[in-house]
Amino acid sequence: MRFALSEDQTLLQDSLKRALGDLSPLERVRKFADGGEATAPDVWAGLSELGLPGLLVPEEHGGLGLGLLEAALAAEALGRVVAPTPFLGSAVLAPLALKLAGTDEQKRAWLPKLAAGEVTAGAAISEPIAGARDGAGVSAEGGKLTGKALFALDAVDAGLLVVADRSGGLHLATGADGTEALPGIDATRRLSELTFKGRAAEALASNQALERLRDAAWVMLAADTLGACQAMLDKAVEYAKERKQFGRTIGSFQAVKHLCAEMAAELEPTRALVWYAAYAFDNAPDEAPLMAAHAKAHTSEIGRFIARTATEVHGGIGMTDLLGLHYWFKRIGQNRQLLGGPEKVREIAARMQGLAA
Known part of the structure; x- marks a missing residue:
């Protein structure tokens, strides 16, 4: 049994790492975060040339036909550079929703466009997963959607929306009657509040597809966090090797060594957990x-x-905008709460195992 990435998976990692170094350097991330851009079309166009939007799209619809592990490796690479892309909605959740519950006609209509990057997709699935807030929730009746969805992912300028109603049913809509930006701590990812006032929508098959989308989204958010954590660890180690105090690099002090070693010791088994969760989704x-x-x-x-801890290793400069460490800090913080914080997710896991009512 092989407990490592395949040659093709390693090649995917390396290719994305090189491409993202050019497509989404810190200067581009800062411009997106500070400039109030709705999307970063240049970044997504560059990734589309590599075929990233079609990772999970079957080959007969113009995609690569790969699995969630490959998507997790891509999410890890994107998190490592906090890339401002609609990857989760467009390349993961929408293709999966169509594969799991779409009709042949719906697949033919949307999957080729998603695979080519011609259309981006958003997902409004938070309420039935993490619980409704402020009276949010979407109702579906007679092929129309009514209500409000909070924390919609990648919905800004999206040509397709995957919307979950209160009962857990999934629907495809080509837009909402109202889209309002929601403030979030992570300026590299846009969250939206969607309002539906009898908006026409196509229902997807009711076959527990929402639970599968939830699982995939949890794994993608975990992988994104994994990449952001690796970047913060790498930056902390690099800084510890260069910064001098009392005539010595701070990395030579035992206390700093322990901080870096503890981060590495915590992160490595986490990588194995995330990769296996992605593998288990398909296998x-x-x-x-x-x-x-x-x-x-x-x-x-x-x-x-x-x-x-990585911020502590940097000392006071770790909190400055000039260094930019806060972009990774905030991405990790937002990923923690999206689609359920750890307490909520553990509660759901307890119910899965019959340990809670």
Whole structure:
């Protein structure tokens, strides 16, 4: 049995790392965050040339036909540079929703466009997963959607929306009657509040597809956090090798060594957990829901520890905008809460195992 990435998976990692170094350097991330751009079309166009939007789209619809592990590797690479892209909605959740519950006609209509990057997709699935807030929730009746969805992912300028109603049903809509930006701590990812006032929508098959989308989203958020954590650890180690105090690099002090070693020791088994959760999604479906929950909850906790500790290694400069460390810090913090914080996810995991009512 092989407990490592394949040659093709390693090549995917390396290719994305090189491409993202040019497509989404810190200067581009800062411009997006500070400039109030709705989207970063240049970044997405560059990734589309590499075929990233079609990772999960079957080959017969113009995609690469790969699995969630490959998507998790891509999410990890994107998190490592906090890239401002609609990857989660366009390349993961929408293709999966169509594959799991779409009709042949719906697949033919949307999957080729998603695979080519011609259309971006958003997902409004938070309420039935993490619980409704402020009276939010969408009702579906007679092929029309009514209500409000909060924390919609990648919905800004999206040509397709995957919307979950209060009962857990999924629907495809080409837009909302109202889209309002929601403030969030992570300026590299846009969250939206969507309002529906009898908006026409196409229902997807009711076959527990929402639970599968939830599991995939949890794994993707965990992988994104994993990449952001690795970046923060790398930056902390690099800084410790260069910064001098009392005539010595601070990395030579035992206390700083311990901080870096502890971050590395916490992160490495987390990587194995996230990768296995992604693998289980396609290859061990009975294990997949619980593994996805473990990955999301555990990575959220480890992420908070690494974000704090890496900042401490940098000292006062770690909090400055000039260094930019806060972009990774905030990405980790937002990933922690999206689609359920660790406490909520553990509660769901307990119900899966019959440990809670």
